[in-house]
Amino acid sequence: MRLVILDRDGVINQDSDEYIKTVDEWIPLPGSLEAIARLNQAGYHVVVATNQSGIGRGYYDHTTLNAMHHKMHKLLAKMGGHIDAVFYCPHVPEDLCDCRKPKTGMYKDIARRWGVDLKGVPVIGDSRRDLEAAVSMGAKPILVKTGKGKASISNLSGLGKVDIYDDLAKVVDTLVKA
Numbered sequence: 001m002r003l004v005i006l007d008r009d010g011v012i013n014q015d016s017d018e019y020i021k022t023v024d025e026w027i028p029l030p031g032s033l034e035a036i037a038r039l040n041q042a043g044y045h046v047v048v049a050t051n052q053s054g055i056g057r058g059y060y061d062h063t064t065l066n067a068m069h070h071k072m073h074k075l076l077a078k079m080g081g082h083i084d085a086v087f088y089c090p091h092v093p094e095d096l097c098d099c100r101k102p103k104t105g106m107y108k109d110i111a112r113r114w115g116v117d118l119k120g121v122p123v124i125g126d127s128r129r130d131l132e133a134a135v136s137m138g139a140k141p142i143l144v145k146t147g148k149g150k151a152s153i154s155n156l157s158g159l160g161k162v163d164i165y166d167d168l169a170k171v172v173d174t175l176v177k178a
Contacts, residue, residue, distance in 0.1 A: 002043050003121050004175070005110060005139070007101075008050035008086075010126035010147015011168055012036070012072065019054040026068040028075060029146055031169040037081025042176040045114070048086040049106040051129070055090035062090070085113070101125075102132035107139070124171055128155050135159050142171055 009015040014027045039046050054060050069086055076082055087106045089099040099105035111118050123134035126147035134141040141162045143149055149164075156162050165171045 001045060001114070001116060003045045003047065003114065003116060003118075004039055005047050005049050005107070005118075005121060005123045005134075006036075006168070007125035007127070007130045007147075008048050008088075010149065011124055011144055012048070015126070015147040019057075019059050020068065021054060021060045022064065023067045023071050026071055028072070029167065031167060033076050033079045033081060035167075035169040035172040036076055036083065037079040038172050038176055040081045044175070045084045046082070047110055047114075048083055048088075049101070049110060049123075049130075049133075050086070050088045051101050052088045052090050053092045053100070056092035056095065065090075085110075102129035102136075104133050104136045107133055107137045111137070122171070122175060124168060127152050128159070131156070131159055131162055144168055144171065 006012060009020055012032045013029060020026050036046055052065055055062060055065060087110055089097060089106060091097040091100050107118060119138040121139045122142055123139040124142045124144060125131055126144050126149035131141035131143060141159060143152060143162050143164045144167050146167050
């Protein structure tokens with residue numbers, strides 16, 4: 001099975017240090033939805049793994065998050081694409097959960113539910129914590145320069161080989177050729 005795991009904020013949609021708190025604030029990055037559709041057309045299953053501590057901080061609730069994801073799914077469908085599943089961690093760092101990236105709980109859950117080993121599976125993120133979790137699972141870490149990506153480039157030491165691309169569309173250009 002061909003699988004790709006994406007972070008959400010900063011990879012698929014615009015990111016904000018103030019959090020994405022409403023459906024109106026959820027704005028796709030240029031070319032990201034088309035890139036996901038191209039992955040689907042090339043036979044990839046696309047899964048999202050995203051930290052959503054705004055829930056734990058009380059900035060928005062599960063209903064609002066679901067509405068954001070409904071918007072994402074609806075816009076993707078118009079492009080001929082889809083996301084197979086969305087995994088999210090609603091906890092704040094102080095909760096010390098095992099699902100908040102850079103911990104691997106979400107990725108372990110994805111592997112278990114999909115019945116796959118994540119070794120070599122592309123994991124695309126815009127921050128070190130996305131990539132740390134990927135490396136811990138043997139997945140292939142890929143950094144995009146969107147979102148917090150440009151700032152994260154200087155903080156990749158110790159992660160091994162990390163491929164770096166301008167955005168999700170550029171990653172997909174490479175993946176669909178492979």
